Amino acid sequence: MGVGIIGVGKKLADNIITNEEICKIVDTTDEWIIERTGVTERRISTTQKSLDLAEVATREALEGIDYDSIDLVIVATCTPDMLVPSMGSLVKMRLGLKNAIVFDLNSACSGFVYTLWTAESLMNASQEKAGRKINRALVIGSERITRMANWSDRSSCILFGDGAGVVVLERREGETGIITTFLKNYDDVNQTLWCGLEYEPNPFSAEEFQEKRTLRMAGTQVFKFAVNAVNEVMENVLEEANMTADEVDFYVPHQANLRIIKSAAAKFRQPLEKFQINIHKTGNVSAASIPMALYDAIKAGKIKKGNTVMFVGFGGGLSAGASLMKMW
Numbered sequence: 001m002g003v004g005i006i007g008v009g010k011k012l013a014d015n016i017i018t019n020e021e022i023c024k025i026v027d028t029t030d031e032w033i034i035e036r037t038g039v040t041e042r043r044i045s046t047t048q049k050s051l052d053l054a055e056v057a058t059r060e061a062l063e064g065i066d067y068d069s070i071d072l073v074i075v076a077t078c079t080p081d082m083l084v085p086s087m088g089s090l091v092k093m094r095l096g097l098k099n100a101i102v103f104d105l106n107s108a109c110s111g112f113v114y115t116l117w118t119a120e121s122l123m124n125a126s127q128e129k130a131g132r133k134i135n136r137a138l139v140i141g142s143e144r145i146t147r148m149a150n151w152s153d154r155s156s157c158i159l160f161g162d163g164a165g166v167v168v169l170e171r172r173e174g175e176t177g178i179i180t181t182f183l184k185n186y187d188d189v190n191q192t193l194w195c196g197l198e199y200e201p202n203p204f205s206a207e208e209f210q211e212k213r214t215l216r217m218a219g220t221q222v223f224k225f226a227v228n229a230v231n232e233v234m235e236n237v238l239e240e241a242n243m244t245a246d247e248v249d250f251y252v253p254h255q256a257n258l259r260i261i262k263s264a265a266a267k268f269r270q271p272l273e274k275f276q277i278n279i280h281k282t283g284n285v286s287a288a289s290i291p292m293a294l295y296d297a298i299k300a301g302k303i304k305k306g307n308t309v310m311f312v313g314f315g316g317g318l319s320a321g322a323s324l325m326k327m328w
Contacts, residue, residue: 001127003120004177004328007168009061010295011053012282013045013144013161026154033158034280038258042161042283044146049081051090053164053288054142058095061138061166067095070168072137073102074119076111076287078195078316079144080104087142101134108193109254109315110183111287112141112165113323116311117181123171137169141288148195148215156217159256161283165291176326179308182237183321186229192221193316226260229320230312231267237310237322245270248324249307252297254314255279255289264312276302286315303327 018041019030033039045053054075062070075087082090088102107114119137126134142164149157171177188194195215230253238245245268253261258279265272276297285292290311297303307327314320 001171001173002175002177003123003169003171004175005167006170007061007065008295008298009057009166010292011056012163013043013048015044015046016041017044022158028154037159038279039283040280043163045144045162050079050142050144051081054091054140055094057164057166058140061168067097068099069136070097070100070138071134073100074115075104075140075142076115077104077142078106078108078286079147107319108317109286110313110319110321112290113311113313113321115139116323119169120178135171140166141291143286143288145286150214155219159284161285163285163288163292165288165295167291179324180237180240181323182233182240184233186318188318192218225318226314227263229314230264233320233322234312237324241324248310250303251275251310252290252294253312255282255293256284
């Protein structure tokens with residue numbers, strides 16, 4: 001039995017913001033942004049909610065698939081529209097997924113890989129017990145990450161965009177699907193990637209909330225972490241699968257920084273052509289970036305049935321993960 005992908009969907013926010021427009025807000029240049037990040041434009045939502053983006057991407061992924069066959073929905077996000085209900089609950093209600101068990105998972109930019117592993121684990125575990133089986137699942141990455149950006153910090157606000165990416169998973173006899181996944185967490189003792197949460201004052205509490213709901217990022221430290229973490233999780237997932245980097249047909253990394261992707265390609269002596277790159281048009285869309293990049297690679301014919309693909313993510317927590325999958 002294996003768990004594999006049978007559908008993909010994508011939705012970017014409608015509003016395109018170029019580097020030139022960013023230059024009007026903070027002291028930077030188009031050349032500076034491209035050299036350090038690879039981003040030329042990003043999508044920033046003005047009226048669309050995370051739910052709106054998730055809905056459009058999910059409906060595309062479910063084209064030709066019975067909505068009633070979806071047993072599980074997990075939404076990877078760190079920018080939900082609400083704390084309660086969860087994004088999963090909102091998606092279930094909006095699409096009428098009457099049979100789905102739903103919840104959210106927040107592992108920041110690593111969220112897609114963590115959620116993929118969680119969905120696969122639940123699908124396999126459900127087969128071993130009496131009762132309800134989980135045979136089809138939605139893994140959704142939906143983010144409006146620009147809502148938490150610090151728009152006075154020129155080193156970080158240039159990076160982010162909004163959008164959603166979705167995969168539909170199915171469990172099948174006689175198919176490989178997901179081969180293995182390796183996850184690792186690292187303590188962020190220096191608060192290199194940190195975003196607070198403001199609550200309303202409590203008349204019975206002396207607690208003072210000083211953490212603002214704005215992302216703080218120590219760019220140089222995050223870059224060093226990302227390069228090292230990507231190398232570590234890629235090495236480990238290949239070792240667990242008893243595979244070499246050459247045996248992977250295509251790589252779909254988190255779209256955070258073009259230099260990080262180039263570093264991974266060089267480390268594993270792989271041509272950059274084997275790595276999906278769309279950061280120049282999307283920016284960093286956190287948990288949505290990998291499924292959106294996968295969508296683009298499939299639609300462009302870069303990934304075909306039978307290919308072995310590696311997903312690689314890293315992000316806040318600090319966290320990182322890689323997953324190997326045989327495409328159906």
